[in-house]
Amino acid sequence: MSIQLTVNGIARTVEAPPEMPLLWVLRDLLGLTGTKYGCGVAQCRACTVHVGGAPVFACQTPISAVGAQPVTTIEGLGAAKLHVLQEAWLAEDVAQCGYCQPGQLMSAAALLAQHPAPTEAQIDEALMGNLCRCGTYPRIRKAIARVAAGGALAPARAQDGAK
Amino acid sequence: MSARDLYKELIAGRSAGSQARGRSADISRRTFLSVSASATGGLLLAVSCKGKDPSPGAASPGAAEPAADVRPPPAGAAAELNAWIHIDHADHVTLRIAESEMGQGILTALAMILAEELDADWSKVSAEHAPCDARRYGRQGTGGSSSIRQGWEPMKKAGAAARAMLIAAAAERLGVPASELTTEPCLVVHAASGRKLPYGTLVAAAARLQPPAEPTLKDPTTYRLVGKSIARLDAPAKITGQAVYGLDVRVPGMKFAVVARPPALGSSVASFDAAKALAVPGVEQVVQVPAGVAVIAANTWAALRGRDALTVQWTPGTHPQLSTAGITETLAAALRPSKTAGAAPAIAKAQGKAEATLARSKRRVVATYEAPYLAHATMEPLNCTVHLSDGKCKVWTGTQGPTRAQSTVAEALGLAPENVEIITTFLGGGFGRRSQADFVKEAAQVAKHVAAPVQLVWTREDDLRAGFYRPAAMATIEAALDARGFPSAWVHRIASPSILEQMNGLVDGVDQSSVEGVVNLPYSAPPNGWHGKPANQAFPLLVTWANPKLPLSTWFWRSVGSSQNAWMVECFVDELARAAGQDPLQYRQKMLPDGMRHRRVLDEVARLSGWGKPVAEGHALGVAVHESFGSYVAVVAEVSLAAAAAGAPGAPGAPGAGAPGAPASPASAASAAPASREPRVHKLWCVVDAGRVVNPNTVAAQMESGLIYGLSAALYGKIDVAGGAITTASFAQYPALRLPQCPDIEVVILNSKAEPGGIGEPSTPVVAPAVCNALLALTGQPVRKLPIAPVT
Ligand code: FES
Ligand code: FES
Numbered sequence: 001m002s003i004q005l006t007v008n009g010i011a012r013t014v015e016a017p018p019e020m021p022l023l024w025v026l027r028d029l030l031g032l033t034g035t036k037y038g039c040g041v042a043q044c045r046a047c048t049v050h051v052g053g054a055p056v057f058a059c060q061t062p063i064s065a066v067g068a069q070p071v072t073t074i075e076g077l078g079a080a081k082l083h084v085l086q087e088a089w090l091a092e093d094v095a096q097c098g099y100c101q102p103g104q105l106m107s108a109a110a111l112l113a114q115h116p117a118p119t120e121a122q123i124d125e126a127l128m129g130n131l132c133r134c135g136t137y138p139r140i141r142k143a144i145a146r147v148a149a150g151g152a153l154a155p156a157r158a159q160d161g162a163k
Numbered sequence: 164m165s166a167r168d169l170y171k172e173l174i175a176g177r178s179a180g181s182q183a184r185g186r187s188a189d190i191s192r193r194t195f196l197s198v199s200a201s202a203t204g205g206l207l208l209a210v211s212c213k214g215k216d217p218s219p220g221a222a223s224p225g226a227a228e229p230a231a232d233v234r235p236p237p238a239g240a241a242a243e244l245n246a247w248i249h250i251d252h253a254d255h256v257t258l259r260i261a262e263s264e265m266g267q268g269i270l271t272a273l274a275m276i277l278a279e280e281l282d283a284d285w286s287k288v289s290a291e292h293a294p295c296d297a298r299r300y301g302r303q304g305t306g307g308s309s310s311i312r313q314g315w316e317p318m319k320k321a322g323a324a325a326r327a328m329l330i331a332a333a334a335e336r337l338g339v340p341a342s343e344l345t346t347e348p349c350l351v352v353h354a355a356s357g358r359k360l361p362y363g364t365l366v367a368a369a370a371r372l373q374p375p376a377e378p379t380l381k382d383p384t385t386y387r388l389v390g391k392s393i394a395r396l397d398a399p400a401k402i403t404g405q406a407v408y409g410l411d412v413r414v415p416g417m418k419f420a421v422v423a424r425p426p427a428l429g430s431s432v433a434s435f436d437a438a439k440a441l442a443v444p445g446v447e448q449v450v451q452v453p454a455g456v457a458v459i460a461a462n463t464w465a466a467l468r469g470r471d472a473l474t475v476q477w478t479p480g481t482h483p484q485l486s487t488a489g490i491t492e493t494l495a496a497a498l499r500p501s502k503t504a505g506a507a508p509a510i511a512k513a514q515g516k517a518e519a520t521l522a523r524s525k526r527r528v529v530a531t532y533e534a535p536y537l538a539h540a541t542m543e544p545l546n547c548t549v550h551l552s553d554g555k556c557k558v559w560t561g562t563q564g565p566t567r568a569q570s571t572v573a574e575a576l577g578l579a580p581e582n583v584e585i586i587t588t589f590l591g592g593g594f595g596r597r598s599q600a601d602f603v604k605e606a607a608q609v610a611k612h613v614a615a616p617v618q619l620v621w622t623r624e625d626d627l628r629a630g631f632y633r634p635a636a637m638a639t640i641e642a643a644l645d646a647r648g649f650p651s652a653w654v655h656r657i658a659s660p661s662i663l664e665q666m667n668g669l670v671d672g673v674d675q676s677s678v679e680g681v682v683n684l685p686y687s688a689p690p691n692g693w694h695g696k697p698a699n700q701a702f703p704l705l706v707t708w709a710n711p712k713l714p715l716s717t718w719f720w721r722s723v724g725s726s727q728n729a730w731m732v733e734c735f736v737d738e739l740a741r742a743a744g745q746d747p748l749q750y751r752q753k754m755l756p757d758g759m760r761h762r763r764v765l766d767e768v769a770r771l772s773g774w775g776k777p778v779a780e781g782h783a784l785g786v787a788v789h790e791s792f793g794s795y796v797a798v799v800a801e802v803s804l805a806a807a808a809a810g811a812p813g814a815p816g817a818p819g820a821g822a823p824g825a826p827a828s829p830a831s832a833a834s835a836a837p838a839s840r841e842p843r844v845h846k847l848w849c850v851v852d853a854g855r856v857v858n859p860n861t862v863a864a865q866m867e868s869g870l871i872y873g874l875s876a877a878l879y880g881k882i883d884v885a886g887g888a889i890t891t892a893s894f895a896q897y898p899a900l901r902l903p904q905c906p907d908i909e910v911v912i913l914n915s916k917a918e919p920g921g922i923g924e925p926s927t928p929v930v931a932p933a934v935c936n937a938l939l940a941l942t943g944q945p946v947r948k949l950p951i952a953p954v955t
Contacts, residue, residue, distance in 0.1 A: 017444060020464050028419065028462035033411035034404020036591075037463075038542055039623040043894040046542065074404035082403075089402045093394050093860055096868055097266030098401030099408060099542040099591030124903040131894060133542040133592050134266045135871025137905035139864070 005066050007032065008076025018064035022056075023047045025063050026073060034074035034102050038131065045130040048103040048110075049073045055110035055126075074102035077109060085109055088143040096134035104130045108144050117148050196324050200370035205251040206328070207370065210321040246314075247293065248277065248321060254349040254363040256283045259293040260314075263563050264397060265593035266868070267923045268861035271395045273314045275857055279388045280322025280381055283362075284348040290396055292587040315857075315919050323378035325369075332368035333360050348387075383855075383916075392860035397589070408591045409561040410620065412548045417616040418447065419463045420609045421470050423456040424629050427888040428714045429481025432456060439472040449473065450612040454629075457609045463620055480887040482714050487883045490713060491533060494637035497658035497711035498531075508656065508707040509672040512682040515703025520652035524643030528742045530735055532640070533948045534727035535881035536715055537633035540897055543591020544626045547606035550616035551576065556583045556607070557616075561590035563598035571600040575607040594872070595719035599631050624892040632882055633720030634660040635713070636677070636727040640735045648743020649688040649754065650702045655681050658709040659727070662717045673708055676719070680728035680789065680928065681706050685761045686736070686754040699756045715882070715889070721872055722924040725791040727949075730877075733787035733932030734946065737939055747936060748774050748786045761788050763913060764797035764850040771911055772799035772848040779803070782845065785936030787929040792921030794853040798870065798929040800906075801847075802937035804840040804954055839953035844874060844906040844934055849926060851910065854917035862922050863910040869926030870908060875899040877931035879950050 004013050007030060014029045023040075026032040026049070038046030040059045047058040052069035078086045085108050095101045104127065111118055111126035118126070123144055132140070201207040247259040258277055264270045270290040278288045326346060333351035334341040337358060345352050351360045383389070400406040425431055435456050437449035445465025450457050456475055460466035497508075521527065547560040549572070556578055562568045565585045573580040590597055606619035621629070636659035643652040661674040668674070675682075687699035720726060740750035748769055755762040765788045769775075778784060781803045788797040849866050856862050879898040883890045891897050935946035942954055 024462055024464035027411075028464065031413055032404075033407070033413065036408075036542075037410060037544070037620075039894055040467075041623070041893060044542070044623075078403060086402045090394060090398055093398060093864065095266075095395070095398050095401040096268075096864060097542065097590060097592045098397070098406050101401055102404050105402060127902045129901075131542065131899060131901065133540060133594075133872070133899060135868040135875075135900070135905070136864075137871065137900070137902045138867055138908050140902065141905075 003063055005063065005071060006068070007071045008073060008079060009070070014063070016063055019062045021059050022049065022051070022061040022063050022066060022071070023058035026058060026071075032073050032075055036099055036102055038100070038103075043131070044100075044103075045107060046100050046103040048106040048130065050106060050110060053110070053113065055107050072106075074106060077105060083109060084147050085112065085143065088146045091146065092139045092143040094136050094139040094143050096136055100130060100132040100134070100136075104132065104136075104140055108140070111144070112147060118144070196321060196374040198328070198370060198372065198374050200367065201249055201251075203251060204367050205249050205370075206325065206366035208248040208321060208325055208374070210246045210248065210317050246273070246277075246318070246321065248281075248325060250325065250362055250366050252363040252366060254284060254287050254361055256281065256288045258288070258290040260290065263561070263565070263587055263590055263593065263597075264292065265561070265563065265590035265597065267865060268395050268858065269314075270397055271393065272857045272861060273318055274396060275388045275393060276315060276318035277322040279386055280319045280378075281326050282346040282348055283322075285388060285393070287349060288396070315855075319380055320378060323380050324374040327375050327378045328369040328372045329362050329365045331372055332365040336360065336365070336368065389857050390855075390859070393858055395861070401589075406589045408543050409546045409548065409559060409588045410543055410591070410618070412559040412588060412618065414548065414550060414559075414616040417548065417550075417618060418459050418461065418613055419466045420457050420459045420606075420613075420617050420619050421463070421466045421622065422452060422454050422605065422609070422619070422625070423458065423470050423473050423475050424625060425455060425477050425480070427477070427480025427483070427886070428485065428884075429887070430477045430479060433476040433478045435473065435475040437473065439474060440469040443469045443472050445469075448612060450609070452605065452608045452612075454605050454608070457612070457619075459609070459613055459617060463618075466620070467622070482887040485714065485887045486885050487535075487881075490536070490635055490884060491637070493711045493713055494533065494635060494658045495531075497709040498637060498639055498656055508658075508709040510705070511657075511673045511675075511678040511708045512704055512706040514701065514705075515652075517652040517654050517703035517705035520703050521641060521643045521654055524651060526644040526742075527641060528644065528735075528739055529639065529641040530738055530945065530947060531637065532731040532734065533637045534635060534730065535949060536635045537720055537726075537876055537880045538627050538630050538882055538891070538897060539592075539594040539596035539633075539718075539720055540627065540894075540899065541590075541592030541594060541596055544623055545596070545602040545621040546619060547603045548616060548618040549606045549610035551607075551610045551613075554578065554582060556610075557586070558583060558603065558606070559586045559588055560603055560606070561588045561593075561597060562600070562603065563590070563593045563595070564600065567598070567600050568603045571604045572607045575604050576611065594721040595723070596631065599718055601631070623894065627882075627891050627893070627897055628889045631716045631718030633726060634662060634677070634715075634717040636731075638681075638728075638731050640731065642735070642739060644739065644743060645688065645691075647691070648739070648745060648750075650686070650739065651688065652703045652705075653684065654705045655684075655732075656707045656709070657681065657728075658711050659724075660713050660715070660717050661710045662719060662723070664710065665717070674710065676724045677708050677710075678706055678728070679724040680791065681732060683790070684732065685759065685788075685790065686751070687756070689753040689756075699754070714887075715884075721869065722791055722927040725789060725924075725928040726873070726876070729787065729789040729791070729928035730931040730935070730949065733789065733929070734935050734939075737785070737932075737936040738945055741939070746775070747940075751786070751788060755788075760795040760852050760915075760917075761790060761797075764788060764795045764852050767911060767913060768797040768799050768848055768850040771850060771909065772801075772846075774799060781941075783937045783940035785933045785938070785940060787932035787936060789925070789928045791925045791928055792923075793918070794851060794920030794922060794925040796849065796851045796866070796925045796929050798850075798926070798933040799848045800930065800933035800937050801845045802934055802941065803843050803845065804938075804941060805843050807839060807841045807953060839955045841953050842878065842934060842938055842951055844878075844904075846907045846909070847874075847930065847933070849908065849910045849929075850913060851922075851926065852913040852915050852917070853920040853922055853925070854915050855919050856912055856915075857919065859912050862912055865922040866910045866926040867908050869924060870930045871900055871905060873927035873930035874906075874934065877934055877949055877951055878904075881950055 036046035038044035446469035458469035
């Protein structure tokens, strides 16, 4: 069946069964592969996207549940200009393999939208679902703290007098 | 040849065994350079390196080890690195390397080494994966924490040679002697006349020159890049969703496949009925393949639903009685003095008369440790995309072994390797798992049936249940203590299923990967007071290895044998210190003489952690030290015990449902018995001597990563078996550390002029023993089985 949705500000129409999870609609039908599959059963949050501004498991969200709510994926997070969190992620050199990072960033962005200066407990609560097998947690914490504190964002490439 | 050299060889697509053993130790490293003009008139430099592994190796525990300690020198291992360097008219430097980026930062580090000697402008440097082409790039494989160790010399030489050629081209153009020329980033400078020529203007002329055989290398004190923390080149793509992993490969007309797999070990397809699967919209084909039954569909979701709908009759498994407890029993049986069954254990090391000394001793300590099977559980599930057409095959996959993948696909499809092109994508984690080629082979077998490109997707359940595992291990360690409480003999009997046997890789009947970290035990007995000998004395050491037969497939897992052996050895050392009534850190210091690299990291971690000073009420510290992959790591863990609380990933229970708006809710529910307490790891202090460090930021990140990976395993990791089937099938059953449980980590990198050591693996082995030793200090009870059970 034909389903309309708005992804990263663009109206899209897909042919899909209504129960098809948003994850596979994004990845396989729309070619937006920045949203990751990690488990498919709500245990890793690699698939986190925003629906109507709230973070959701794309793997557990049937496309029929999206309706008119706008969908934002990692591709839309910093499309015009990098999101402050992405800048902070660069400054702390967070990503390793990078596979979990779109989900981490989407969870963190939703947190900051709700709590611009989150407490440690709020950071724990918002990010505890996001698994990272490379162990980037300490840097994720620092990167979020950097933004929350309104810290200056040193451009990562100029660190340590590389030039 | 050490286990990790074999590892490197094996994943690079070579066979091991006798061939590897016969290689001479004294081939010097040689770097070959060839120069040409690129199609666009730039300078193209091909670099290949053959020769000896530069690291001191796992077989050589310390620089200043006592002379009495006789350990075999590491056998020379042929190592290869292949790279292509291109400099264009706009000064852009592109490095293509035959190593896989799986999070360890290798693209960036090798580019830094090259840019350093080339004197390139870092903002104009990029790095990418080389396509697998054995003729152009040589054998490719990434593993054994070897990339920097093998790339260091050739990258330096290649950069220096290119710089020398650019200088020579400038000398000719300016009509001045080359000796009057120097360089600044991407510029050749004639200081006397103030003239400057950008590299881009010289590349065409330089491409006609011969590369110097022995280019002059920079004085390391003048390095601008190497040794500095530089942000990773791949970071921007990874935070914007642009980085392409294997699962992200999209090719026009492609199909998606999942495979229904046998429920039990050794089971296979008896028959199947595809009707219901084919009735699922989007499902296009259902075919039998060696791994099971493949469902091929227009998208992943349809393939998954098709698999759910499929009816398959499976043959019974081959080990219906096998359970987790049965694995323990099999390991224990292999350690019992041989009755009749099974081969006698092999002797991995016999130094002095350990058994006789032990038999005579009045003071003995004995302990048996057990470590479980572990899955790698990379964040990106395994996958591979194959397009077979016109007798040629194109393969996109995140692999640690492109050459192995190439030969595997060629064999599976009956093609010549040159007709198989492997395109290496970013890897969503490797940890050793992606050096296997099983998933690549399976994709090729599926592709045979499909007239389009097809992406084989493993679900998380497939990844955990149909995988290759870090072998389980059990060891009984017995030591005799002298009057002062130091070992006078150490007998270490290991039972652990072999990894290398499947590649015919045993050396003198021993799997070196099963005994690494034990045969090179770093400890020696300190001199006996003023009247004793001046240097520490090696004590008699016997290490045996039994290879119990179990049906789970084994493979290299981050830090390989050290992952379990360092845990056992370092926990046992704490038990010895306790028996001797000594502080465990000082006890180690006395057994590691001054000047040893183990000692250096240990001393520094003692200082850093404030060892010996009071800690918070209910907290305790534990320490461990270990060398692997040519790097030395010491860790102190600060641990307390607390009631199992919500949010602990070890607690089972389904995470929150995923309706839009639902908060990110991880595994919650405190299901452990109310009286039980779990370890809380508050802080890890980590000191590493990794030789000369290219990018400290990457080294620190890899130390953090390895510690967290090892801590996840220590706290939660195990693969369970029931009724002959692997029952661990999800992150709920195979939990890993989450952000709230992640301790503070402080990493200190020691200055060292030694050759670069590995960085991807060496911090993983030390975290479990440090945490267990802290628990021993807290409770008085040793932890002898992993994962760490709740304390009651
Ligand atoms: S893929 Fe959705 S939570 Fe794991
Ligand atoms: S960066 Fe690799 S899983 Fe998080």
